[in-house]
Amino acid sequence: MRIGELAARTGVSVRALRYYEQQNLLTAERGSSSHRRYPPSAVDRVQLIQQLYQAGLTSRTIVDLLPCVVDDRATPALLDQLTAERDRIGRHIADLTRTRDRLDTVIANATRNMLTGAACRDAGAPGPAGS
Amino acid sequence: MRIGELAARTGVSVRALRYYEQQNLLTAERGSSSHRRYPPSAVDRVQLIQQLYQAGLTSRTIVDLLPCVVDDRATPALLDQLTAERDRIGRHIADLTRTRDRLDTVIANATRNMLTGAACRDAGAPGPAGS
DNA sequence: CTAGAACCTGACGTAGACGTCAGATTCAAG
DNA sequence: CTTGAATCTGACGTCTACGTCAGGTTCTAG
Numbered sequence: 001m002r003i004g005e006l007a008a009r010t011g012v013s014v015r016a017l018r019y020y021e022q023q024n025l026l027t028a029e030r031g032s033s034s035h036r037r038y039p040p041s042a043v044d045r046v047q048l049i050q051q052l053y054q055a056g057l058t059s060r061t062i063v064d065l066l067p068c069v070v071d072d073r074a075t076p077a078l079l080d081q082l083t084a085e086r087d088r089i090g091r092h093i094a095d096l097t098r099t100r101d102r103l104d105t106v107i108a109n110a111t112r113n114m115l116t117g118a119a120c121r122d123a124g125a126p127g128p129a130g131s
Numbered sequence: 132m133r134i135g136e137l138a139a140r141t142g143v144s145v146r147a148l149r150y151y152e153q154q155n156l157l158t159a160e161r162g163s164s165s166h167r168r169y170p171p172s173a174v175d176r177v178q179l180i181q182q183l184y185q186a187g188l189t190s191r192t193i194v195d196l197l198p199c200v201v202d203d204r205a206t207p208a209l210l211d212q213l214t215a216e217r218d219r220i221g222r223h224i225a226d227l228t229r230t231r232d233r234l235d236t237v238i239a240n241a242t243r244n245m246l247t248g249a250a251c252r253d254a255g256a257p258g259p260a261g262s
Numbered sequence: 263c264t265a266g267a268a269c270c271t272g273a274c275g276t277a278g279a280c281g282t283c284a285g286a287t288t289c290a291a292g
Numbered sequence: 293c294t295t296g297a298a299t300c301t302g303a304c305g306t307c308t309a310c311g312t313c314a315g316g317t318t319c320t321a322g
Binding site: 263264265266267268269270271272273274275276277278279280281282283284285286287288289290291292 | 293294295296297298299300301302303304305306307308309310311312313314315316317318319320321322
Binding site: 052 | 216
């Protein structure tokens with residue numbers, strides 16, 4: 001498929017796909033013209049790249065680890081790097097969970113405060129109305 | 132306390148604290164000089180700000196929501212915004228969990244592949260040693 | 263053949279949370 | 293009073309994953 005179709009199928013922009021190629025995350029064939037051609041498997045690969053980006057990995061790190069994730073093979077050094085990233089993601093999940101729980105509490109309390117106490121007051125102006 | 136001490140206590144840089152003030156996230160008294168003075172409660176506040184930054188909130192959003200989180204009070208609009216952020220964080224947690232689980236699988240498989248199959252091979256050349 | 267869509271390669275712009283340097287002022291200690 | 297540490301206010305630099313524009317080539321439909 002061509003780059004426009006890959007972009008449509010994956011939901012990422014054409015610009016992003018070219019960027020991935022520049023970062024050596026994605027390769028394309030050039031069949032006698034300057035236009036890129038991708039195999040169907042490119043869809044999965046792009047989605048995997050996106051997933052790793054969202055997990056906070058940088059291009060450089062993804063370049064290193066992507067072959068491992070695809071092949072389930074790694075050198076000891078790469079295995080360390082994989083483990084480090086997994087642990088980092090684990091800590092991030094823990095942090096986010098604490099934050100979400102805190103927001104949950106705030107939402108619950110604020111809702112109750114609105115219902116019981118100064119209900120309609122707040123809706124008018126965002127400025128603090130005294131006491 | 133002064134800005135250097137607050138930085139030391141919270142682990143964030145002096146520059147970051149000034150930036151927070153510029154973004155209206157943090158206020159300081161100026162006792163007859165140009166130097167900032169913070170109350171002890173500033174430590175908690177800075178840590179809360181950091182927590183929200185790490186959760187992916189932007190300065191603008193934190194400015195809106197910080198009073199709610201501190202006061203447990205919100206207008207309906209702010210309550211919507213709080214809920215939206217909580218949900219976004221929830222989705223992020225779900226995504227990260229999937230990614231972490233995938234990395235766990237990769238780590239397990241790659242470790243087994245190393246131990247059972249071409250163990251010391253990988254360090255030298257990635258070529259598979261035939262079945 | 264021709265128009266328009268899709269694609270190409272640079273190359274500069276963007277946003278966010280600071281880092282860092284310059285030059286001046288202020289504080290704490292001796 | 294003097295000196296060094298801490299702080300002050302700009303203001304430009306950084307890093308990353310793209311967005312966007314310019315100017316040109318290629319593909320596809322009619």
